Amino acid sequence: MSPTEPEEPTPTWDGPMPEWTSEPPRVDVVPCGVCAATPTERFNFFQQVGVYRLHEAKKTEGYWCRTCALSIGRRVQTRTIFTGWAGYGSLGPNMTNIGENPSELKAVAKMDEAEPNERTLKPGPPVVARVAVALAIIAIVFVILWTLLA
Numbered sequence: 338m339s340p341t342e343p344e345e346p347t348p349t350w351d352g353p354m355p356e357w358t359s360e361p362p363r364v365d366v367v368p369c370g371v372c373a374a375t376p377t378e379r380f381n382f383f384q385q386v387g388v389y390r391l392h393e394a395k396k397t398e399g400y401w402c403r404t405c406a407l408s409i410g411r412r413v414q415t416r417t418i419f420t421g422w423a424g425y426g427s428l429g430p431n432m433t434n435i436g437e438n439p440s441e442l443k444a445v446a447k448m449d450e451a452e453p454n455e456r457t458l459k460p461g462p463p464v465v466a467r468v469a470v471a472l473a474i475i476a477i478v479f480v481i482l483w484t485l486l487a
Contacts, residue, residue, distance in 0.1 A: 369402040371409075371458055374451035380406050380441050382413040383434040386420045387427025394430060402451035408458035410445055411467075414438045419469040422477065 369377050377400040384395040397413050417438065421431030442464075451457075464470060 367400045369405050369451065369457075370399040371401060371405040372451075372454055372456035374402040374405075374454060374457065376449055376451060377402050378406070378444070378448060380410065380445065382410050382438055382441055384413045384417045384421070385427055385431040385434045386416075387423040387431065389423065390426075392421075392427040392430065394434075402457070403445060403448040404451065404453060404460055405458045406445040406448070407442070407460040410438060410442045411461060411464050414442070414464045415467050415469050418464070419473045422473070 366375050367377050368375055379398070379400050381396060381398040384397065386393045386395065395413075397409060399409075401409060414435070417431060417434050421427055421434065461467075
């Protein structure tokens with residue numbers, strides 16, 4: 338705008354302020370992050386991966402229905418048990434994660450069952466019945482015996 342042109346007046350509202358007829362809609366139901374079923378709750382599962390002198394902590398979190406949360410929690414716990422021991426600094430954090438994940442899995446078990454659909458994950462066998470856990474236990478026993486008998 339050039340200095341010679343007059344400014345246009347700013348529009349104003351002299352009437353009463355409008356009132357809300359209702360409150361904005363609330364979102365109370367969050368669908369499952371995997372299959373979009375309800376009801377859901379927020380869960381956090383922790384995984385520890387140890388490799389020689391390195392270790393990595395992973396956190397898996399989200400809103401999931403009972404079946405999907407059970408599947409994800411069991412998978413993360415199995416991976417923690419299987420891969421968390423190989424690093425020098427991993428023993429303490431791995432034991433903490435192995436202790437924390439079952440409390441989340443107990444909370445999952447208390448949830449109401451959601452209506453499954455084609456995207457719902459299969460929970461699979463319990464953590465103690467998985468092959469990876471059995472292999473980890475065998476490896477730990479072998480290392481302990483090797484250390485004691487050497």
